[in-house]
Amino acid sequence: MSTALDVDVYTSPLQKLPEAVGGWFSPTTSTLLTGPTEAVLVDTQYLESDVAEVARRIEASGRTLTTIFITHAHADHYFGLEALLARFPQARAVALPSVVAEIKSTNEAQRKQWRAWFAGKALDNTAVPEPLDGDTILLDGEELKVIEVGQADVAPATILWVPSLRAVVAGDAIYNGVNPFLAASGPAEWPKWIESVEKIAALEPEIVIAGHKKPDAADDDLTTTVHYTRDYLRAFIEELDASSDSRDLVARMQARYPDNLNPSALVLSAVTAWKRKKAGHA
Numbered sequence: 001m002s003t004a005l006d007v008d009v010y011t012s013p014l015q016k017l018p019e020a021v022g023g024w025f026s027p028t029t030s031t032l033l034t035g036p037t038e039a040v041l042v043d044t045q046y047l048e049s050d051v052a053e054v055a056r057r058i059e060a061s062g063r064t065l066t067t068i069f070i071t072h073a074h075a076d077h078y079f080g081l082e083a084l085l086a087r088f089p090q091a092r093a094v095a096l097p098s099v100v101a102e103i104k105s106t107n108e109a110q111r112k113q114w115r116a117w118f119a120g121k122a123l124d125n126t127a128v129p130e131p132l133d134g135d136t137i138l139l140d141g142e143e144l145k146v147i148e149v150g151q152a153d154v155a156p157a158t159i160l161w162v163p164s165l166r167a168v169v170a171g172d173a174i175y176n177g178v179n180p181f182l183a184a185s186g187p188a189e190w191p192k193w194i195e196s197v198e199k200i201a202a203l204e205p206e207i208v209i210a211g212h213k214k215p216d217a218a219d220d221d222l223t224t225t226v227h228y229t230r231d232y233l234r235a236f237i238e239e240l241d242a243s244s245d246s247r248d249l250v251a252r253m254q255a256r257y258p259d260n261l262n263p264s265a266l267v268l269s270a271v272t273a274w275k276r277k278k279a280g281h282a
């Protein structure tokens with residue numbers, strides 16, 4: 001099937017966090033969808049250098065940026081918003097009303113945390129997207145569909161479905177080759193996250209762009225995106241149950257996924273899961 005739309009995915013490099021915090025921050029994607037004359041950006045990055053690269057790509061596309069869509073209320077996906085809106089004043093930033101409400105209620109805390117994590121390199125952001133009326137974003141007349149999938153690494157989580165490309169821009173419902181972030185959710189949420197992954201699978205996509213991925217990973221292989229995320233979540237639930245402590249859980253997951261990028265994300269997920277388990281679920 002021929003289509004007039006094109007897709008350009010920018011994946012930021014792995015970022016080292018300060019010694020006091022420890023670990024690394026996984027590569028994060030921004031997706032530029034282009035039609036003959038217009039462009040829609042999904043998620044903005046947060047480091048000055050990465051936001052500048054996204055802006056460069058928008059300009060290089062030669063298209064008019066009409067819309068910036070934010071998938072969910074995490075700083076790594078929307079802290080570039082203020083800078084991009086200043087540079088592309090004709091663009092409108094949108095998210096589903098549930099995501100807008102979450103951004104409003106957590107922006108202050110995330111600004112504080114981001115200052116501590118990326119002092120000097122991350123952009124500060126007080127811009128908030130407008131609530132999208134309905135579920136449709138137009139790109140040169142083509143309808144792109146916003147779908148609220150519910151739970152991902154956080155809730156609410158939304159994705160953008162591009163029917164003519166059979167493409168899902170998945171935010172953090174899907175990971176690709178990097179350890180998913182399970183520290184902001186727990187055993188009650190993980191089955192719901194798996195349901196979100198199944199909702200994406202049910203669309204029968206050909207392209208799935210993960211919110212966090214290995215920079216060179218392909219977006220058109222469901223085994224490394226949809227199936228990988230579903231199986232990883234199931235494995236984590238199983239191994240949490242079978243493990244004797246967080247170290248053991250990390251070792252078990254690394255044995256299953258030896259090539260995953262960013263072990264520190266797994267360590268954080270494992271330590272948090274074991275803290276919760278000791279506190280009440282054991």
Ligand SMILES: [Zn+2]
Pocket residue numbers: 028074076077172211212
């Ligand atoms: Zn993220």
